[in-house]
Amino acid sequence: MKIVVCIKQVPDTWAEKKLSPSDQTLDRDSADSVMNELDEYAVEEALQLAEKHSGEVTVLTMGPEKAAETIRKALSMGADAGIHIVDDGLHGSDALATSTVIAKALGTVEWDLVILGSESTDARMSVVPAMLAERLGLPQLTFAEKVDVEGTTVRIQRQTEYGHDVVEASTPAIVSVVEKINEPRYPSFKGIMAAKKKPLTTLTLADLGLDAAGVGLAAAWSKVDDATLRPPREAGTIVKDEGDGGVALADFLASQKFI
Amino acid sequence: MAEILVLVEHVDGEVKKVTSELLTLARSLGEPSAVFVGAGFDAARDMLAEFGATRVYVAEGSDLTEFVVAPKATVLAQIVTEHSPAAVLLASTAEGKEIAGRLAVRTGSGVLTDAVAIDAELVASQSVFGGSTVVRSSVTHGTPIITVRPNATSPVAAQATAERVDVSVTLSDSDKAARVVDRVVKEKGGRPELTEAAIVVSGGRGTNGDFTVIEALADALHAAVGASRAATDAGWYPHQNQVGQTGKTVSPQLYLASGISGAIQHRAGMQTSKTIVAVNKDSEAPIFELVDFGVIGDLFQVIPQLTAEVVKRKA
Numbered sequence: 001m002k003i004v005v006c007i008k009q010v011p012d013t014w015a016e017k018k019l020s021p022s023d024q025t026l027d028r029d030s031a032d033s034v035m036n037e038l039d040e041y042a043v044e045e046a047l048q049l050a051e052k053h054s055g056e057v058t059v060l061t062m063g064p065e066k067a068a069e070t071i072r073k074a075l076s077m078g079a080d081a082g083i084h085i086v087d088d089g090l091h092g093s094d095a096l097a098t099s100t101v102i103a104k105a106l107g108t109v110e111w112d113l114v115i116l117g118s119e120s121t122d123a124r125m126s127v128v129p130a131m132l133a134e135r136l137g138l139p140q141l142t143f144a145e146k147v148d149v150e151g152t153t154v155r156i157q158r159q160t161e162y163g164h165d166v167v168e169a170s171t172p173a174i175v176s177v178v179e180k181i182n183e184p185r186y187p188s189f190k191g192i193m194a195a196k197k198k199p200l201t202t203l204t205l206a207d208l209g210l211d212a213a214g215v216g217l218a219a220a221w222s223k224v225d226d227a228t229l230r231p232p233r234e235a236g237t238i239v240k241d242e243g244d245g246g247v248a249l250a251d252f253l254a255s256q257k258f259i
Numbered sequence: 260m261a262e263i264l265v266l267v268e269h270v271d272g273e274v275k276k277v278t279s280e281l282l283t284l285a286r287s288l289g290e291p292s293a294v295f296v297g298a299g300f301d302a303a304r305d306m307l308a309e310f311g312a313t314r315v316y317v318a319e320g321s322d323l324t325e326f327v328v329a330p331k332a333t334v335l336a337q338i339v340t341e342h343s344p345a346a347v348l349l350a351s352t353a354e355g356k357e358i359a360g361r362l363a364v365r366t367g368s369g370v371l372t373d374a375v376a377i378d379a380e381l382v383a384s385q386s387v388f389g390g391s392t393v394v395r396s397s398v399t400h401g402t403p404i405i406t407v408r409p410n411a412t413s414p415v416a417a418q419a420t421a422e423r424v425d426v427s428v429t430l431s432d433s434d435k436a437a438r439v440v441d442r443v444v445k446e447k448g449g450r451p452e453l454t455e456a457a458i459v460v461s462g463g464r465g466t467n468g469d470f471t472v473i474e475a476l477a478d479a480l481h482a483a484v485g486a487s488r489a490a491t492d493a494g495w496y497p498h499q500n501q502v503g504q505t506g507k508t509v510s511p512q513l514y515l516a517s518g519i520s521g522a523i524q525h526r527a528g529m530q531t532s533k534t535i536v537a538v539n540k541d542s543e544a545p546i547f548e549l550v551d552f553g554v555i556g557d558l559f560q561v562i563p564q565l566t567a568e569v570v571k572r573k574a
């Protein structure tokens with residue numbers, strides 16, 4: 001089985017704002033943690049499926065030069081090959097353009113499944129997987145908390161507002177995963193060394209036969225008019241419980257008319 | 260007046276509160292037409308009329324809900340093509356955003372997600388980076404497709420006729436590519452729904468798996484119960500109640516966090532709450548940076564005392 005995983009490098013804004021020393025998951029810091037977190041789960045799921053069904057995993061990213069680091073990370077986790085779409089004309093692409101470019105690039109390789117994260121931490125739109133399914137006219141198996149493959153049948157548990165749906169389709173199909181699905185592995189030293197020898201293909205817009213006028217900032221179908229920083233929350237009152245903390249809290253809630 | 264489409268969120272005709280919010284918002288932009296997909300329109304009609312739907316496009320047929328997302332985009336795309344509305348509004352839920360994304364591709368339109376307000380010129384305000392920045396954006400191509408966060412607008416009734424207009428669509432093979440073979444519905448109990456509630460009481464790892472104190476307070480305040488990922492991962496509370504980046508985004512009048520440290524991924528889901536209150540035994544917990552009022556203490560002491568006070572004062 002051949003699997004392509006779409007991974008995105010995201011700015012380190014989360015890490016910058018990260019303040020919690022108790023937060024285990026994020027503690028393995030900076031340089032490494034720039035792969036969109038949910039995409040690590042997508043890579044992990046692909047690796048597990050490939051191990052089970054003797055498959056091959058290719059990771060694909062669209063992003064600037066620096067995004068190659070994210071491919072390296074996925075390769076050191078165990079992916080077999082990388083595709084990097086890099087072109088100055090892509091700067092400022094919105095989800096519509098991103099899905100157009102990825103859809104086109106997916107035409108350059110063979111695959112049975114494409115796996116994505118269900119959301120990127122910077123855009124937080126959660127629309128690229130659905131758009132990709134729409135553009136390719138293929139089954140949308142998104143928000144998967146469980147994926148099973150049997151021959152050409154893929155069955156997922158799709159996380160819903162009220163529980164989950166069991167959804168079935170035939171390959172080729174587009175899958176996106178939620179973080180509940182697995183626990184991503186850390187790259188081993190051996191993996192890191194092996195990654196250096198794995199094939200990485202670079203593609204430009206011209207290679208894909210796409211016109212820069214159709215993607216990137218100028219072609220975006222929505223625009224930001226302005227952005228304002230919300231004034232920081234005013235520092236609140238913090239009291240130490242001396243046996244009457246609950247009463248103090250009740251007083252506060254009453255003063256705000258909640259009780 | 261310009262027609263504004265609102266996709267109705269419902270379960271068998273039981274309409275979600277967010278739909279009344281979207282209809283209210285749509286009235287400030289033009290004339291709202293609701294779009295109802297699936298079974299149960301008769302049960303939904305009164306509510307749609309009450310909140311000002313002049314028209315309701317109704318697409319019935321079991322095959323519309325038997326497949327993932329695509330059929331709903333097909334219904335909307337057909338109405339957009341036939342009636343050229345000024346905008347399409349959907350709820351900013353996981354599925355609402357997916358429908359919006361497919362509809363945008365289908366109709367060649369720009370899409371904006373997670374709006375908290377929309378002005379008369381169809382400029383949407385979005386709260387990004389966990390609520391620290393407000394961005395105002397507009398769609399420059401096609402029919403603006405905008406998903407709106409639940410709880411961002413207060414629903415106001417304004418009776419209209421809700422005239423029924425039947426829509427029939429033919430699904431393509433690719434619309435039918437991903438079939439729902441089973442639906443598993445978790446018992447949700449009698450409490451308000453998380454994204455709709457005016458008050459949310461949440462518990463984290465600090466509860467040590469005992470949510471009874473959290474639930475008792477929630478019931479005293481008529482609040483919904485939320486949980487951190489640490490709590491849902493441990494199986495202490497259902498994932499449906501998770502608040503945060505990969506859970507629900509909530510924006511209630513009051514958010515009360517107990518035994519939650521306030522990791523960035525948790526904050527992403529609750530930072531825009533109007534009033535934030537926390538109980539944590541660690542004075543260094545980052546959640547205290549957000550609070551209007553915080554108590555440093557053991558939640559098993561503070562919360563039951565608070566619950567007793569609430570019950571007493573409400574009596």
Ligand SMILES: Cc1cc2nc3c(=O)[nH]c(=O)nc-3n(C[C@H](O)[C@H](O)[C@H](O)COP(=O)(O)OP(=O)(O)OC[C@H]3O[C@@H](n4cnc5c(N)ncnc54)[C@H](O)[C@@H]3O)c2cc1C
Pocket residue numbers: 022023024025026037038179462463464465466486487488489490501502503504505506507517518519520521522523524525528538539540541544556557558559
């Ligand atoms: C991809 C990804 C997505 C994620 N998505 C989410 C998400 O959607 N939502 C989410 O919440 N997290 C999410 N996380 C996890 C997040 O990083 C934190 O690990 C999680 O929020 C921690 O939960 P917590 O605050 O309950 O636990 P902890 O961080 O362990 O904090 C427990 C707190 O309880 C306090 N405490 C302990 N005992 C008591 C007591 N008796 N009385 C009072 N206080 C007490 C402690 O002082 C501590 O501050 C995500 C992580 C990743 C990597």
Ligand SMILES: Nc1ncnc2c1ncn2[C@@H]1O[C@H](COP(=O)(O)O)[C@@H](O)[C@H]1O
Pocket residue numbers: 006007008009036038039042060061062063095098115116117118119120121123124125126127128129
């Ligand atoms: N530039 C990109 N390159 C590769 N994959 C991407 C890119 N942007 C988004 N994705 C994929 O789409 C998923 C959802 O992203 P989004 O719709 O932006 O929230 C991510 O988790 C990635 O798997």
